[in-house]
Amino acid sequence: MSKVTHADDVGEPLSIRGDGAQYGKPSPGKITSFALFLIFARIGLTSFGGGLSGWFMREFVHDRHWMSEDEFLDGLALSQALPGVNVKNLAIWIGYRLHGWRGAFAGFCGIIFPPAVVIVLLGVFFSAIASFSLTHVALAGAAAGAIGLSLSMAITAARRLPRRVFPYFVLVATFAAAALFRVSLVWTVLIAGALSISYEYIRLPRES
Amino acid sequence: MSRTLITLFSVFAPLSIVTVGGGQGIIAEVQRQVVDVHHWMTHAQFLSDFAIARLAPGPGSLLATLIGYQVGGVPGALVATLALFGPTAFLMYAVVLIWNRHEGARWLNALQAGLRPVAAGLILAAVYVLVKELEGGWIAWLTAAIATVLVMKTRINALVLIAGGAVVFVLVHLAGLL
Numbered sequence: 001m002s003k004v005t006h007a008d009d010v011g012e013p014l015s016i017r018g019d020g021a022q023y024g025k026p027s028p029g030k031i032t033s034f035a036l037f038l039i040f041a042r043i044g045l046t047s048f049g050g051g052l053s054g055w056f057m058r059e060f061v062h063d064r065h066w067m068s069e070d071e072f073l074d075g076l077a078l079s080q081a082l083p084g085v086n087v088k089n090l091a092i093w094i095g096y097r098l099h100g101w102r103g104a105f106a107g108f109c110g111i112i113f114p115p116a117v118v119i120v121l122l123g124v125f126f127s128a129i130a131s132f133s134l135t136h137v138a139l140a141g142a143a144a145g146a147i148g149l150s151l152s153m154a155i156t157a158a159r160r161l162p163r164r165v166f167p168y169f170v171l172v173a174t175f176a177a178a179a180l181f182r183v184s185l186v187w188t189v190l191i192a193g194a195l196s197i198s199y200e201y202i203r204l205p206r207e208s
Numbered sequence: 209m210s211r212t213l214i215t216l217f218s219v220f221a222p223l224s225i226v227t228v229g230g231g232q233g234i235i236a237e238v239q240r241q242v243v244d245v246h247h248w249m250t251h252a253q254f255l256s257d258f259a260i261a262r263l264a265p266g267p268g269s270l271l272a273t274l275i276g277y278q279v280g281g282v283p284g285a286l287v288a289t290l291a292l293f294g295p296t297a298f299l300m301y302a303v304v305l306i307w308n309r310h311e312g313a314r315w316l317n318a319l320q321a322g323l324r325p326v327a328a329g330l331i332l333a334a335v336y337v338l339v340k341e342l343e344g345g346w347i348a349w350l351t352a353a354i355a356t357v358l359v360m361k362t363r364i365n366a367l368v369l370i371a372g373g374a375v376v377f378v379l380v381h382l383a384g385l386l
Contacts, residue, residue: 044266046367048374050230050338052267053331058359058366074320077327082303084224084296085231087267092300096308104304108297115266116273116289122264123257123274137381138374139263140343141351145373147342148355149366150335155356157328167325174329179336185228189326197322204318 031066033095033102040091040110045118049142052087052111053079054149057156060094071097073157081189087111170196212280213287215246220272220291227296229330231269232337238271248279269293347380 043055053076061072075093079086088111095107161167174192177183219241223234235258242248249257257278261271269292276288310316342348351373358364380386 046265047370048263048265049370050268054359055366062363073324073327076331077320077323078303078307079300080229080327080330081323082296082300083227084300085227085267085269085293086229088293088297089300092297093304096301096304101301104301108293111267112270112289112293115264116270116285118266119261119264119270119274120277120285122260123277126256126260134378134381135263137377137386140348141373141375141377142370143338143373144342144344144348144351144377145355145370147335147338147352148357148359148369150331150338151352151356152359154328154331154335155360157324157331161325161328162321167321170325171329171332174326175332175336178330178333185233185330186226189228189330192326192329193323196326197318200321201315201318204314204321 031099031103033099033106036095036099036103037106037110040095040107041114044111044115047146048139049144049146051146051150051153053090054146054153056087056090056094057153058149060098066098067094069156069160073160076153076157081193083186166199167196213283216276216280216284216287217291219246220276220288221295224292224295227269227292230334231267234269235271238275242275242279248275253278344377344380344386347377347386351376 039059043052043059047055057069057072057076060067061069072094075090075097079089079093082089088108091107091111092104095103095105097103099106158171161171170192174188177188177192178185219238223237227234239251239254243251243254254275257271257274261268261274264270270289272288272292273285277285280287307316339349339352342352344351355369355373358369377386
């Protein structure tokens, strides 16, 4: 467990800008792109059972305090809405926020290439593993445990919504479209996103 | 060989653009292209690859890497991986840059606030699908519920969490209940 950079990032006066963007962020130089690569690689190599975004939140927000929940959730929302595998998008977001373009590159490489090597090796040796029925049982258990990471992230995302009717309506409608009615995700994101963003755009100036 | 690589790229790069979320949405199309259109493998082989991708750690969409490897060796694996993950990586990067430059702008705040409930709904939907597909009946449900409470209430390490799930299932299996 590479927690070296984590322990001593307290003590220092942090320049809080009020918007929480600098929440507990370690001073520059403490995060290297190689260290980020290793963290993403470790998550990529150990995240059996899926739920990688939940691992990210656990690691960067709750364990290392390198990001605020809000900053993470912004990236999560963007990663979900933009095309492309969301885990990879989120790794780019986290990497960039922590270490600029080098961090984004390290995040992309770390979450893709090490597990890519593993999956090829698994493909080559699959027959040896598949014949072992306990493997299957253990992985089903890992998947059940990993639900905890995904569900807690979903609960956090829902709890941090503003206490207004419309955002919760969008949440329920999106969930129903994607989970129950199996509407294509592209259409779900386009329609729900457009409605929700327009609504926020119209009501924003009234708040300030 | 280079023809195969080009074909691999032309199969996965367009799919990259229409992927939203975890990438499960493109599986059917990948199967159609790989099995029916290009005859790179049989249906059974595809299903076996799909099972491996689910079993392996990391993003499930690395299925593309595995297919690429079987079709075109190491170069095939590289081409398929970069075709599926590369183009949208640049898009994401560009959006992150724009995002940082305009922090505080009205349209960005609207985007930020507007996308959050959509993302929350999508994640809940993904969890719902995962829970429905869980193997192990009530034991799986109970494990998932306990895991969720542990994540929310304690500082449990993620690896300990899923290893715990695996151990519970193996023990229950050995006890003959699963």
